[in-house]
Amino acid sequence: MDISLMLTSLPKLLGAAVVTLKLLSLSLLFGIFIGLLFAILRLNKNPFINKFAYGYSYLFRGTPLLVQIFIIYFGLGQVEYFRSTFLWVVFKEPYWCAIIAFALNTGAYTSEILRSAFQTIKPGIIEAGKSLGISNKIIFYKIQIPVAIRQSLPAYGNEIILMMKGTSLASTVTLMDLTGVAKYIISTTFKPIEVFIVAGGIYLFMTFLIHNVIKFLEKKYSF
Amino acid sequence: MELLSFGKTGWGDELFYATLMTIAVSITAMLIGFLFSIIFTPLKLSNNKFLNLIGNTYTTIIRGVPELLVIYLFFFGGSGAIMYVASIFGYYEYIEINAFITGSCAIGIISGAYSTEVFRGAIQSIDKGQFEACKVLGFKKYIYFLKVIMPQMLRLAIPNLSNVWQITLKDTSLISVTGLVEIMRQSYIAAGSTRDPLFFYSFAAILYLMLTFISMKLINRLEFKYSRGF
Numbered sequence: 001m002d003i004s005l006m007l008t009s010l011p012k013l014l015g016a017a018v019v020t021l022k023l024l025s026l027s028l029l030f031g032i033f034i035g036l037l038f039a040i041l042r043l044n045k046n047p048f049i050n051k052f053a054y055g056y057s058y059l060f061r062g063t064p065l066l067v068q069i070f071i072i073y074f075g076l077g078q079v080e081y082f083r084s085t086f087l088w089v090v091f092k093e094p095y096w097c098a099i100i101a102f103a104l105n106t107g108a109y110t111s112e113i114l115r116s117a118f119q120t121i122k123p124g125i126i127e128a129g130k131s132l133g134i135s136n137k138i139i140f141y142k143i144q145i146p147v148a149i150r151q152s153l154p155a156y157g158n159e160i161i162l163m164m165k166g167t168s169l170a171s172t173v174t175l176m177d178l179t180g181v182a183k184y185i186i187s188t189t190f191k192p193i194e195v196f197i198v199a200g201g202i203y204l205f206m207t208f209l210i211h212n213v214i215k216f217l218e219k220k221y222s223f
Numbered sequence: 224m225e226l227l228s229f230g231k232t233g234w235g236d237e238l239f240y241a242t243l244m245t246i247a248v249s250i251t252a253m254l255i256g257f258l259f260s261i262i263f264t265p266l267k268l269s270n271n272k273f274l275n276l277i278g279n280t281y282t283t284i285i286r287g288v289p290e291l292l293v294i295y296l297f298f299f300g301g302s303g304a305i306m307y308v309a310s311i312f313g314y315y316e317y318i319e320i321n322a323f324i325t326g327s328c329a330i331g332i333i334s335g336a337y338s339t340e341v342f343r344g345a346i347q348s349i350d351k352g353q354f355e356a357c358k359v360l361g362f363k364k365y366i367y368f369l370k371v372i373m374p375q376m377l378r379l380a381i382p383n384l385s386n387v388w389q390i391t392l393k394d395t396s397l398i399s400v401t402g403l404v405e406i407m408r409q410s411y412i413a414a415g416s417t418r419d420p421l422f423f424y425s426f427a428a429i430l431y432l433m434l435t436f437i438s439m440k441l442i443n444r445l446e447f448k449y450s451r452g453f
Contacts, residue, residue, distance in 0.1 A: 062389075062435040063428040064396035066407060071428065074414065075421035161287070168289030172400065179291050192300035200288040207287035 027102030035110025060108035157214030241409035255331025285336035
């Protein structure tokens with residue numbers, strides 16, 4: 001056991017953990033909007049819109065995240081026309097490619113979580129709103145969405161933790177996140193166990209924090 | 224389409240064998256995972272605090288650390304660990320374990336943590352009366368486990384095990400970083416030599432979708448079989 005290596009690699013790994021957290025928070029931010037959008041589309045009565053949203057979530061949940069990142073990072077750059085558009089400014093950066101892939105992926109899972117939350121809202125709440133003469137739009141924004149978000153908190157907490165583990169794949173597209181730096185240190189020092197303990201410890205600590213924040217929110221917004 | 228033809232000009236046969244490799248790794252990893260869950264589920268359910276701690280440590284660490292990091296640990300540390308063990312027995316030659324074994328062990332340990340949780344949940348949700356009835360009837364311990372608890376546990380566990388299978392199947396794509404030629408690695412090679420990454424990675428996505436779709440159908444049939452009478 002090489003304690004001094006563990007101590008010297010700790011600051012490097014902590015710096016990389018910041019990259020991981022940035023990737024995570026940005027992809028979750030975009031992902032929750034995508035998820036909400038597709039959850040609403042899933043509940044649409046029109047079969048085409050409905051099927052489209054289902055297809056989206058099936059596609060992203062049925063394929064590995066690695067494939068999705070590779071398609072976006074390596075694949076899209078191949079299309080000549082695409083490279084001449086303004087979108088290329090975003091898609092040529094591995095950082096944004098990774099975030100887009102993560103956001104689309106977590107969006108698919110979030111849409112499933114939110115959809116099931118919308119479906120389990122007690123009809124009595126909506127009926128109460130209607131009988132009070134509140135318009136459908138306000139019922140949706142002020143009653144259904146907050147209740148659905150509260151219902152989906154436990155499942156969404158799991159999704160955040162899964163996504164945090166997913167951000168490790170950013171290291172495959174040259175980003176130096178926590179796993180990327182850990183791999184670099186392992187391959188230069190050939191001390192996998194020590195580095196694994198430190199990097200794994202940081203990941204576990206983040207998991208622990210997320211778990212407790214979600215627990216706190218659940219308690220705060222329980223009804 | 225000629226990119227996918229079989230033979231020397233296309234990548235069809237290579238991708239076909241790569242798909243078989245993905246299936247083989249997934250099944251091996253799933254079985255290794257079952258082996259781990261057979262060991263760790265009793266630990267998690269035991270009344271002994273120390274054994275409990277061992278079981279909980281395993282599932283917490285594996286489920287809280289990224290799969291890729293575990294794979295790197297096995298990839299870089301696997302042969303070192305084996306050589307260390309061998310040196311205790313007086314064998315000092317260099318040992319290299321192949322990518323298939325390292326990969327399936329790494330994924331197996333991950334999948335084992337998930338299936339341990341599934342089995343624990345399934346056993347805990349079996350009615351207490353079943354255990355008590357067995358004790359009252361004076362069954363031997365292994366008989367009551369095999370004949371009474373197991374069948375009920377399997378019925379409850381199969382839907383969740385199908386999720387674990389899906390996770391395991393998708394995790395095998397990460398083994399490509401160790402150089403094992405499965406779908407992802409083969410697409411990477413093909414994309415590199417034809418300069419057509421969009422096509423090959425999309426095709427890889429279709430292959431994974433096909434695998435998940437077919438396995439879902441098979442598992443649904445199994446689920447139907449085990450839930451007869453309920």
